[in-house]
Amino acid sequence: MTDFWKDRLLQCPDVAATVDEVTVHILADWFQYEEPATVKLLLRAVEIFAKHRNMVPQLHILEPYVLNCCHSADSDIVMETLLVLRCLVENLTWQDSSSFLVQLAFTLAPFFEEKSEHLRLAAFEIYRSLLAKVRRKVLVFPLKHQVLNLLVPLVLHMEDVNIDVAQICRPILRRVATILGWWKLKAIFAKRDTWTILRALQRQPFNSGVLTEHLLVSSSQTWFLPSHGFLSKLEQKANKALWFLKQCEALFNSPQARIRQAAVWFAGQIIQTLGTEDTNEIEEAYSALRHMQEDGDPMVSCLARQTLYVLEAKEKQLVDTPTSCFCSRRSRKGWF
Numbered sequence: 001m002t003d004f005w006k007d008r009l010l011q012c013p014d015v016a017a018t019v020d021e022v023t024v025h026i027l028a029d030w031f032q033y034e035e036p037a038t039v040k041l042l043l044r045a046v047e048i049f050a051k052h053r054n055m056v057p058q059l060h061i062l063e064p065y066v067l068n069c070c071h072s073a074d075s076d077i078v079m080e081t082l083l084v085l086r087c088l089v090e091n092l093t094w095q096d097s098s099s100f101l102v103q104l105a106f107t108l109a110p111f112f113e114e115k116s117e118h119l120r121l122a123a124f125e126i127y128r129s130l131l132a133k134v135r136r137k138v139l140v141f142p143l144k145h146q147v148l149n150l151l152v153p154l155v156l157h158m159e160d161v162n163i164d165v166a167q168i169c170r171p172i173l174r175r176v177a178t179i180l181g182w183w184k185l186k187a188i189f190a191k192r193d194t195w196t197i198l199r200a201l202q203r204q205p206f207n208s209g210v211l212t213e214h215l216l217v218s219s220s221q222t223w224f225l226p227s228h229g230f231l232s233k234l235e236q237k238a239n240k241a242l243w244f245l246k247q248c249e250a251l252f253n254s255p256q257a258r259i260r261q262a263a264v265w266f267a268g269q270i271i272q273t274l275g276t277e278d279t280n281e282i283e284e285a286y287s288a289l290r291h292m293q294e295d296g297d298p299m300v301s302c303l304a305r306q307t308l309y310v311l312e313a314k315e316k317q318l319v320d321t322p323t324s325c326f327c328s329r330r331s332r333k334g335w336f
Helices: 003-010 013-017 021-031 036-050 053-071 075-091 094-113 117-132 143-149 151-159 163-180 183-191 194-203 228-234 239-251 257-271 276-292 298-320 322-333
Strands: 217-219 222-224
Touching (some): 021 053, 036 053, 053 075, 053 094, 075 117, 094 117, 094 143, 143 239, 151 163, 151 194, 151 257, 183 194, 194 257, 239 257, 239 276, 257 276, 257 298, 276 298
């Protein structure tokens, strides 16, 4: 039977409704063949199943295989997968599929820095649809931490070279503010520019319960559990600063010069708020900034040099006037 007729057969409501668990497991096994034509047909089948409300249990079996297709070496398969994921998000309910939707939120994160504009835009569109299903009462670990981990990337992608991506970030940020109850920030997200929003983020307090022993921290495209010592620092007054600094450092690897430039600028602003107890994190940030001096984009490398110059000059000033060191740092940390 040709792919065309298989596809037409699957679209028949009566046929789709008769697909039992045994059949779904067979389909799941076929995903492992990784033959493009077969995988595309299977993805279309998943999309069809998603439109049948009574097939949620069968979809749960196939969802991990669909997510795995996001890592395919075939860009066409990846794009097809994202389109199917968008359909799944639109048709599934939070009540029936919360675990899958949370996992999807983590799967999408690397695509925010994807070189392909089509893939990048699709990821942001799916993330917007996903957040539309989230209510404040269900925003708990680990999704809450993922939402917060993506704050800086969302703001910086307002500078994205793709105008559609840049524009979609604003409504996503407004949705984030609504879920978190950040009403003042919601107004700022709606109208202000990137730099004003970044400054406002620095002043926005986090709830004390946000930073727990399970906190996830972004490093490049890897998600890991931080050490106890790092968590202890995060639970101090400057916790938000360190969290945002890590997000900036991850964006130093962005393929877009404008994103890297904004990340360098914000990192410089954050470092100035840190105190002597944050020495290790400051040294790591300095090292990353020194590396950015060799960035291939002259605007980014120049800003990195200027940022280091300003930071080192201020540090030298603090060393030369020890009586003002403590007061100066305490004053800056007061922002948090």
